[in-house]
Amino acid sequence: MTTLGTSTQPSRKASSTPAGTVLKGINFLKDGKDPVALEDDQYPMWLWDLLDEKKQKQKTTKPTNRTYHRKRNRDAIKAANFMSDKKT
Amino acid sequence: MSKKQQAAEVLVRLLVGAGKASPQPPVGPALGARGVKSMDFCKQFNDKTKHIAIDTPVPTVITIKPDRTFTFATKTPPTTYLLKRAAGVTKGASKPGSETVGNVSLKHVYEIAKLKQQDTNLKHLSLESICSSIIGVARSVGIQVVH
Numbered sequence: 001m002t003t004l005g006t007s008t009q010p011s012r013k014a015s016s017t018p019a020g021t022v023l024k025g026i027n028f029l030k031d032g033k034d035p036v037a038l039e040d041d042q043y044p045m046w047l048w049d050l051l052d053e054k055k056q057k058q059k060t061t062k063p064t065n066r067t068y069h070r071k072r073n074r075d076a077i078k079a080a081n082f083m084s085d086k087k088t
Numbered sequence: 089m090s091k092k093q094q095a096a097e098v099l100v101r102l103l104v105g106a107g108k109a110s111p112q113p114p115v116g117p118a119l120g121a122r123g124v125k126s127m128d129f130c131k132q133f134n135d136k137t138k139h140i141a142i143d144t145p146v147p148t149v150i151t152i153k154p155d156r157t158f159t160f161a162t163k164t165p166p167t168t169y170l171l172k173r174a175a176g177v178t179k180g181a182s183k184p185g186s187e188t189v190g191n192v193s194l195k196h197v198y199e200i201a202k203l204k205q206q207d208t209n210l211k212h213l214s215l216e217s218i219c220s221s222i223i224g225v226a227r228s229v230g231i232q233v234v235h
Binding site: 013015016017021023024025026028029030031035037038043044046047048050051056 | 138139140141142144165170172173174175176191193194195196197198199200203215216219220223233234235
């Protein structure tokens with residue numbers, strides 16, 4: 001299980017915040033401390049894809065995804081509005 | 089029988105600094121106008137937020153019943169506040185989109201999402217969707233999210 005992640009993954013850029021950096025400003029409790037960054041591997045896989053626009057757009061093509069249906073519904077509403085409102 | 093058996097409960101949304109509720113504005117007039125004694129609210133609020141660092145903005149929703157009793161619920165600080173602090177910035181961009189005020193890494197976003205998930209209205213959401221929302225907020229404030 002542990003070897004799968006490292007060998008089959010395409011080379012992923014290292015995070016800008018290396019492990020051990022104190023993530024300042026996030027803690028707002030009196031007693032708590034700011035969280036410390038963990039190793040890149042210890043974060044879930046989807047985190048690193050969040051900034052990838054292509055991958056995020058791909059989500060809208062799978063029928064199992066909620067964004068797919070919402071996009072379809074919104075496009076349908078826009079098309080219906082366009083057809084019914086002939087002035088604009 | 090009267091139609092309105094229960095007159096409407098009023099909701100008041102306020103952003104109050106933790107531990108700093110006082111009868112003065114913004115809290116005083118908002119509550120006083122609805123018949124609630126602001127001192128009572130202030131004492132309860134300050135008590136509830138004493139574990140939070142002072143001056144942290146705490147969004148609260150106060151439900152005022154027709155008999156002038158009230159209950160309130162507090163939420164986690166606004167995402168913009170957390171993002172600006174993580175980026176080390178006090179003010180957001182005046183022209184977000186064209187102007188970048190600071191940087192935040194994905195790890196910051198992840199930690200903020202973990203905090204936000206403690207909110208009752210966000211508990212049912214996946215961490216992934218909360219992270220996407222936070223990235224959207226960062227975009228609207230002019231903070232760039234870096235890998």
